[in-house]
Amino acid sequence: DNMLMAREAFAAQTVYFGFDRSEIEPGDTDNVNAVAEALSSSPQNKVLIEGHCDERGTEEYNRALGERRALSIRDILVERGVSADRIRTMTLGEDRPADPSLTSRIMTIMLLHEY
Numbered sequence: 001d002n003m004l005m006a007r008e009a010f011a012a013q014t015v016y017f018g019f020d021r022s023e024i025e026p027g028d029t030d031n032v033n034a035v036a037e038a039l040s041s042s043p044q045n046k047v048l049i050e051g052h053c054d055e056r057g058t059e060e061y062n063r064a065l066g067e068r069r070a071l072s073i074r075d076i077l078v079e080r081g082v083s084a085d086r087i088r089t090m091t092l093g094e095d096r097p098a099d100p101s102l103t104s105r106i107m108t109i110m111l112l113h114e115y
Contacts, residue, residue, distance in 0.1 A: 010035055010038075012031075012034075013031040013032070013034050013035050014031065015028045015031055015032065015069075015073060016028065017069055019056075020057075020065070022065060022068035022069045022071075022072050023072060024072060024073070024076070029076075032073060032076045032077065032080070033080065035047065035077065036076075036077050036080035036081065036082055039077070039082045039086065040080075040081060040082070045086070046086045046087065046088065047077070047082075047086060047087050047088070048088045048089075048090060049070040049073050049074055049087065049088070049089045049090070050066075050070065050089075050090050050091075050092055051065070051066030051067055051068070051069040051070035051071075051089065051090065051091040051092065052066055052069075052092050053065050053066050053092075063091050064091075066091035066092060067089065067091040069091075070089035070090065070091060071089055073089075074087045074089055
């Protein structure tokens with residue numbers, strides 16, 4: 001039985017990536033660690049990591065970049081002790097920017113959902 005949490009649960013732990021990058025910045029490590037700690041204290045929850053991009057580049061490239069970003073977050077969570085079977089990734093490429101007003105920023109948002 002999975003617990004469902006609102007999208008806002010991890011809004012403060014959004015991880016922003018640089019242009020054409022899939023490695024997290026050192027300053028975002030605390031955000032990923034906070035998610036790992038929350039998942040450790042709530043083992044019934046699972047996480048969906050969404051990879052987003054802006055409009056630059058082809059749709060195919062942006063989908064691949066969004067997936068690489070989501071997978072980089074997943075890998076860090078696994079390193080922090082979160083079981084891989086509790087993590088799902090999804091790439092939205094440029095189709096659904098996390099924040100349409102930030103077209104020059106590229107981001108991945110971590111969200112807890114039942115799946």
